Amino acid sequence: MSMTTIKDIAERTNLSVGTVSIVLNGRGDEMRISKRTQQRIMEAAQGLGYLPNVSARRLRQTHARNMPVIATFWPSDLSADLLGRFIMGAQSCVLAQEAEFEMTIHPYHRNDIDRIRAICGSGSYHGAILTGLLADEQQELEENRLSVPTVLFNRLSSVYSCAYVDTYEIGRKSAELFASRGHKRVGTIVPEYLVDTMKNLRFKGFVESCTKYGLELEPHHIQAATMTMAGGNAATKRILEGGEPLPTAMYFPLGPMAVAALPVFHRAGIVIPDQMEILTYGDHEAELYSVPSLSTVKLPVEEMAEECIRLVMARILDASAEPTAVQFETPFVFRESCGGFGSMR
Structure with missing residues (x-):
């Protein structure tokens, strides 16, 4: 480039x-x-x-601090649990004495690209990390690049450096797992901000693979919800209110949403995993300690955040370098809720 x-x-x-x-x-x-x-x-x-290298200029200025300052943009509807894990990963570079930097978190509303541009163009930041971008947002920011070295968290890009996972494959292998477990009727909850199947690759991978593997996914067994425990609880109630026959396997987009769904199933007399298996995405700490403990597709948030820091620091030091894309694996973590507890890898 x-x-x-x-x-x-x-x-x-x-x-x-x-x-x-x-x-x-x-x-x-x-x-x-x-x-x-x-x-x-x-x-x-x-x-x-x-694209002026504002970061390098700022570092050269005699009155500026020598410590890089990174702006991290976090959409207001993205899970707060993920933000906590992201910060834990980002700080590990400092604790390991690998890098010294300051980082500020900037919440923003969806499609408020002007706010992102204004903050990045203020001259106050050496680099930026963008999280949770929608497809339209990413396209806009790739066609009209930001003025500071930028890294994308969990999005694949040829324009910016990025740390990402194969989101379509996550949906596909989740459906494949349900099929291998002998399920015929499944359900899922979708984040409200990702209800468009053409742009939500994980959901698209799940839906298309359900068809491929012969799994029934009825419209009333797909519920949109905010990515919160309250959202997961309410969406689960709506699925049960739809009446019989219920899904025999449920796929949740975020672990804490599934944790909040467990009391709903318990009060309805649905035994997990005997009558319904549950698979989540993320591997939050709460999933390990719930009853039953929850099987998950692991999103290595901490490791990806740590890599984002390395990538943005590298771009700050050399903004002319080619962008780097680092892919992370998303292994199954089998626990009590799905997958034959302790019997599968």
């Missing part, structure tokens, strides 16, 4: 590299460069797709 340089802009505008550099560093007024010339340079930079 070729990067536009200050020299390219100088050639485009027929100005000196020094003049272009002064303007792009925000010192045009200070050095008495005309507004017209400044505008000419900025328009050329934009036309050429120039």
